Structure formats: structure tokens, C-alpha cells
Amino acid sequence: MIFSDSDIAAIWLTLRLATTVTLVLLIIGTPIAWWLARTKSWLKGPIGALVALPLVLPPTVLGFYLLIAMGPQGVLGQFTTSLGLGTLPFTFWGLVVASVFYSMPFVVQPIQNAMEALGDRPLEAAATLRAGPIDRFFSIVLPLAKPGFITAAILGFAHTVGEFGIVLMIGGNIPGETRVVSVQIYDHVEALEYAQAHLLAGVMIAFSFTVLLGLYWFQRKSPLLVLK
């Protein structure tokens, strides 16, 4: 086997992290995207900007604040301690929480765009066919915005796999717990193990390229369905 055991552990951990984060984001990102797509409130701008912040902030800034919030004195930290979960920094779930914030725009924005592209008409048509709000969401919005959800899931997953800075800030470097592939590569380079670094870095490039290629192919093949 060309991968070392610690490399394989890092790969598994990365996949586990990315899968968990993607699922969590699809669940909490959907209502946020729905609200952003439909609201006429003045809060749309501020909330939208907040969601998009990780796109422009250095991961260290986000990581720094999350570290404080999740620490023993922080709001999140006190909450998790009171639940008997201890504090989150330097744990897998700490990484999940941090990654959820960090990858949020990559999931929310494609879903929001797909929902905005629907317009009012399909929902109005459904309402005149006796579909209530929840019924409309599941029978019309979800199927029609499906391409947006798929794009969101792919981007959220891929972006979580590619995290580095925020992992170092929140997770540190604990094998099997927080040492993901990007950190493992960093370790290899630090230790001058260039062959190992090459191998993992190559895998990352191949993975990312394949994912993006697949995404563009998918987007060309199934554009959003338009109401006629």
C-alpha cells in the first residue's frame, strides 16, 4: 500500500467530516436560503452578507472567533458544557461546527439562486390548486430547485475537503480526530516527506478537478426547469 496508515486515517476523517458538514448544511442551509430568496425584509441584506462573509474573510479570523465562542468562557462553550458535552475545540464536532460556518455560503447561495429563479408563479399556481405552504415547498420548490441542491451539496462537500486554516485554528492536529488530509500534507511537508506530500496533494487535485468537472457537466445537462 502506498498510503501510510495515518494517510488513510486522514482521508477517512476528511470524507467523514465533509459528509457530515454537507448533510448538516443542507438541513440548516435550506431554510436560510428559502428565507433569503423570499423575504422582502430589510434584514435580507445584512443576513445575506453574514452568510457570505467566509468567502472573503481569512479562515484565521473566523477560526479565532469560533475558538473563543466554543471555549470554556464562550457562549457556545458554556452551552455545550451545560449539556455535558465538554467544549468543542480540538474535537471532530468542533471541526464540524466550524466547517458549517465556513462552507455555509457555498451551500446557501446555489440553493437561494435556484429558489429565486423559480419566481412566484409556480407557487401561486400550486396555491390555487389547494396546496398549503408546506405542501408547496415539498411538491414544487424542492423538485424544481433540485439542480441548485445538487450544486450546493457538491460545492459544500468539496469546499469542506479543501479546508486548512480553520481546521488548524479549531481542530489542531490530532490523528483520527482532527487531522484531515490538508493538515496531513502540511505535516508531510514540514517533515520533508515530499513523496508522501506529492501523493496526497495529487489525490486532492484529482478529486477536486473531477468534482468540478462533474459539476459543470451536470449544470449543462440539467439547467433549472423553467415554467411555461
Added chain:
Amino acid sequence: MMADLEVVVDKTVINKQAIHACFNVTYPQAQSSSLDVDLTLPGRGITAIFGHSGSGKTTLLRCIAGLEKLAQGNLSVNDVVWQNQNSFIPTHKRPLGYVFQEASLFPHLTAQGNLNYAIKRADEKISNEDYQRVIETMGIETILQQYPQQLSGGQRQRVAIARALLIQPQLLLMDEPLASLDNARKQEILPYLERLRSSFDIPIFYVSHSMDEVARLADHAVVLDEGKVIAQGSLGEVFTRLDLPLGFSDETGAILQGEIVERDEQWHLAKVAVAGGDFWVRDGSDKIGHQVRIRVQARDVSLALSDHDDSSILNRLKAEVIEICATQDEAMALVRLKVGKDVIVARLTQRSLNELNVQCGQQLFAQIKSAAIIR
């Protein structure tokens, strides 16, 4: 006989089966109200909501459907309150069907899937018989397995109408269902709409800016202009009024109900008996005994003091002047004439009016240059 019967039914039933709609919609940017109406509309037959674009017709329909968020008003349908100061029944709880200008079929479902969407959510399970009747009336048996993208505009609209019928509405709202179609498609759908009228006993509000559609389909009409009601009543009453604003003057004219009594094969003409006399019209290959509707536009009617038979005009009817009215066009005047039980309108120049010295109550002859069977 038909007409008499209808009047009786109207008086007794309309009071109970009426739709009362009073709405005021003001958009924040606009100076005045975009819609300000107080209407009592019949709870049966097809009521046309007629007006130019921007007159508020669609807004009125959307208010009735509960789709217009900014609307304030009262709405009751057959004595059930749908909206007032204290309550607002959301669209999905109103027993209505809505046909949009664009068919608005759900693109992720087949035509059948779109119909099932309605069937599944209807208050009552639809009988197989009723289902078949809808499918047959709209003529969509063969296209049910196709997706909306694969259908023509006309086919899509027929599926959309079927979908609205399958929800088994107590009131069907149609917002210019033909406006997005080209003329050939319109002619394709009109017969289906006529069948809809004769096979389903649902009150229909039909928004349109096309006089042809209104004359052909409607029983009643409401004319809107700049968000206000300027005329309402039976089709005959509304379009024989002399005070419609200038923008509607071309539409002024009578719509008469009659029966084909004779066909002149040699000259390709058909004789239509209406209450006030007989009309020769171009033969539309309707059979003798067929009930038809004919339209006599004011601009095609002129007046003569005596019954000439030395003119090219075939249709000359005895008429009594009941009202004379100047128009906004200073050169022209409109004259309402009683022909038997019917009313027709003539448009002539002020000068002719003066030269003939036309007076109210006067007996004279209406010469009708052309009349057309519209149904």
C-alpha cells in the same frame, strides 16, 4: 322563450348566488389607487372583466384569488366570506380554480402529473365520469404522457384549464388565457372554451382585453378603466351604452341572440331571426335551428327615414330612437335604437343627425351594413 326564462332565474337565483367584491389596492409608489371597485357579480355564467392593459383587470382577479397581498377589501362568494377586515382566507383554502395567462404547468411533472396534482388536492374525490368529461372537453387524451416542454402553447393551456377544472372549483378565474397565444392557437382553443361554458355549470370570471373573445364567450361584462368600474351588466346592456369612454368607442355595439331560420345557398347567406327582426349574415355553415350570437357594431349601423330598397344594404330593420348621445369625438354621435326587444346602437356624424333631425321616440329604419355571427 329562452330569454324570458333566464330573466326569471336571474332574479331568484342571483341574489343568493352572487359574488360581492369590494377592493382597494394601492401600491406604495403609485399616486392613486391601482384598483378601486365595488361589484356584485352573478354567481353563474361567464362574466367578462374587460378593459385595456393596465386597467386593473388582472389585479381584480388576483384579489379575488387572494394572491394580491396589498389588497384591502371585502369579498364574499355565495354568502361565504373570503375576505373582510378581520379575516382573510388564504388562496389554498379558497374553492377556486385559476388559469393564468401562461399555462404555468409544473415543468417537473407530465401533463398527467399536473392533473393528478389537482385531483390529489381536491376537496372531494372526483368521479371517473367527471374526470373523463374534463379530459374529453379539453381534448387532451393523447398528450397526457408528455412533459409541458414537449407541448405546444395551445395544448399547454388546455391542460392548464383541465387542471383547474379537476380541483372542482366553485368559481373559475381565467386571466387572459389566450393572450399569450398566436391567432391560430386562439382559434384552436376558443371552441374548447365554448364547450367549457356549455358542459360545466361553474361561474367563470374571464379577464380579457379582446372584444372578440368577450362577445363570443361572455354573458355578463364588467368594464374597467384605470382601476375603476365604468360599466357592468349583461353583455347586451354594457356594449350598447353610449357613455363608454373614447378608448372603447370601437367596441360599442349590440350582441344579439338569434336562431338560424334559413340558408341561401346560392348567395352564401344565412338568415338569423332575432327578437327585433331578421338578419342576413354570411353563411357560417350553421344548421337551421342553431342558436347563434351575432354582433352588430355601432359603426356598421346607419339610419334612414324611409325603407329604401334601392341600396346595397340587405339588413333594414324598423327601429325606434331611445337615446341620442354626443361622443368625445366631436364629429360623431351615438344613437340607441330599439329593434323589437333588442337594442342596437348606430354611430353617425353630428351633421347627419342634424340633417335627418333625429329625435327621441322617432320611428325610422336602421340599415346594418354588416353583422357577423360570432358564435
